[in-house]
Amino acid sequence: MQQIINFLIRYKHFLLYILLMLISLGFTIQSHSFHQSKFFNSANWLTGNIYNTSFNISTYFDLDKENEKLVNENKRLRHLLFNKKNEIQIALDTANISYTISSGQIIKNSYADQRNYLTINKGKKDSIKQDMGVITDKGIIGIVENTSGKFATVQSILNEHSNINAKIKNTNHFGSLVWNTKSYTTVQLIDIPKLVPLHNGDTIVTGAMSSIFPENIPIGTIKKFDLDLSENFYTIDVSLFNDMTNVKNVYIINSLNREEILELESETINND
């Protein structure tokens, strides 16, 4: 007994180190295989408020550019509105709409890591929930991962774990959008069959398989494509429309049918 206590006392620093290291390694390995931890994220009260304060100070410096972006977007939307051919007025009934949009601002951006998460200044109080899509006027940003009262973290498309259904515009050939962590301007579209005709510059948009994003939200254009190891599928480098280093105003998409879709899918699987 005496010897055990002596041993403990002699190696107490080493044991402390091992303990702390095991805790951190546990978290790290978890982060490699699973999604972001529920409480271990920057959407909590303290970090969220510090980021928000810093954002409130720095936000004034690029108001001009942000205004210009918003005006350009309004211009594009008005153009669509005025040139709409058939003006059939459908009464805006909540039973008819499948998506609602809310706005938010990115208060913490990151794109240099392997697993990038953004923080936005909207949370549970603004009815933001997990698995809502986040986009800008130009294209997609990511998916809401965790929420606190006033803040939420967003898993960026620049994240190892990110996996979004995408397709080539005006066709129905779909694949998965992933990121190989190499460059923050390009993501990869995989699992597009070999027989699909591809051209550099083709547009990639979100696919209809996703219950998070509506169909046809722009993502980027084809930069380069190669066959993968199996020689049956393409690996396509997609250069993003969004400049991920410079995003501020975002829209959060709530898919009203998502729960129903998921329920139906799980029922179908259970019935098999």
Added chain:
Amino acid sequence: MISNYFFINFIRFVLLVLVQVLVFNRLNFFGFINPMVYILFLYWYPIKEKRAAFIGLSFLLGLSIDFFSDTMALHAASTTTIAYLRPAIMRFIFGVNLEFQSFKLSNSTKAQQFTFLTLLIVVHHFVFFTLEVFSLINILLILKKVLIISLATLILCLLFGTLFSVKKE
């Protein structure tokens, strides 16, 4: 005297965390270089203080940075490692001088201080990027990141070190 140490280290802790997350995590020089200047906390921490407290404090420092940057416990793991290895590194660099009661970091030569800081940074970054990338296939990527970002961290730490030099300790 003890409360003074405590106070200085507390202020340092908070300031370094804030500077790290609000300034240096957003630097993204060339798209990926984010120097980690908070290592200076471990460089400046008094030598003769309790070791267990030092390791615990370093863990907390890493953890707070992790909370801000959504990196789970990468910073915590690497900071705890250099906190544990610090006495060994110091013995390696300062040798027998370390045993004297009057030994102070500011009394040692510039070359020794430089090597000490460099070793802390390189070990920290090596653990950090190994855990972040977490695959041996990408060993070249790890080494590239360690090399370039260590250099950036070293330069900024030296600049900070000269700006806020600790003469009194």
